[in-house]
Amino acid sequence: MTIALRRVTADDWERWRSVRLAALAEAPAAFGSTLDDWADAPEHRWRARLSIPGALDLLAYEGPAAVGMASGVPGDEPGTVELISMWVDPAHRGRGVATDLIGAVAQWAREYGAQSLDLSVMPDNDAARRTYERNGFVAADEPGDALPDGRHEVVMRRALTAERGHQQEAGTP
Numbered sequence: 655m656t657i658a659l660r661r662v663t664a665d666d667w668e669r670w671r672s673v674r675l676a677a678l679a680e681a682p683a684a685f686g687s688t689l690d691d692w693a694d695a696p697e698h699r700w701r702a703r704l705s706i707p708g709a710l711d712l713l714a715y716e717g718p719a720a721v722g723m724a725s726g727v728p729g730d731e732p733g734t735v736e737l738i739s740m741w742v743d744p745a746h747r748g749r750g751v752a753t754d755l756i757g758a759v760a761q762w763a764r765e766y767g768a769q770s771l772d773l774s775v776m777p778d779n780d781a782a783r784r785t786y787e788r789n790g791f792v793a794a795d796e797p798g799d800a801l802p803d804g805r806h807e808v809v810m811r812r813a814l815t816a817e818r819g820h821q822q823e824a825g826t827p
């Protein structure tokens with residue numbers, strides 16, 4: 655079946671909440687946020703999360719079921735977008751749902767004028783790191799946020815300028 659990506663807004667908070675809570679319950683080690691922190695969050699917190707200025711929040715659907723999610727938010731550095739909240743339902747993994755989501759966020763980030771798409775991933779999250787590598791991300795030469803056990807998150811980066819140049823080149827007669 656085909657995967658359809660839909661952009662959501664604050665008004666879709668209940669739909670987004672159910673997917674995000676499923677993600678935090680299923681893969682707690684993958685995220686900085688916790689299920690405890692969000693399980694009873696009031697409507698205004700969900701709406702605020704879905705109202706980050708300049709952000710893109712996507713849900714992936716297979717038929718009527720939401721099977722994945724990802725967001726792009728403006729990064730700390732100018733010209734960067736950060737990929738966050740990436741999750742795919744375990745029953746739908748290994749079939750390119752994350753790849754579709756990453757592609758859509760990268761395309762949107764390019765249109766937004768970003769030069770790079772960045773993300774942070776837990777150092778032992780091999781499945782995610784492999785997925786990101788297959789999608790053009792390279793581990794950056796800088797440590798991510800410190801973890802309680804003394805390790806650091808891994809920062810990965812996908813350059814978007816080269817892709818833009820490449821596309822322009824390809825379009826030049």
Ligand SMILES: CC(C)(COP(=O)(O)OP(=O)(O)OC[C@H]1O[C@@H](n2cnc3c(N)ncnc32)[C@H](O)[C@@H]1OP(=O)(O)O)[C@@H](O)C(=O)NCCC(=O)NCCS
Nearest residue numbers: 681684740741742747748749750751752753775782784785
């Ligand atoms: C990481 C995660 C998002 C990947 O989602 P996914 O939809 O399974 O990813 P993809 O299908 O795009 O790629 C994963 C694998 O499927 C393969 N694949 C199979 N069919 C594919 C297709 N049609 N298109 C692309 N990839 C395909 C990929 O090559 C890749 O293989 P690998 O395991 O050898 O690397 C998912 O495992 C997940 O939600 N994990 C828990 C949460 C998490 O870790 N989030 C990241 C936080 S930083």
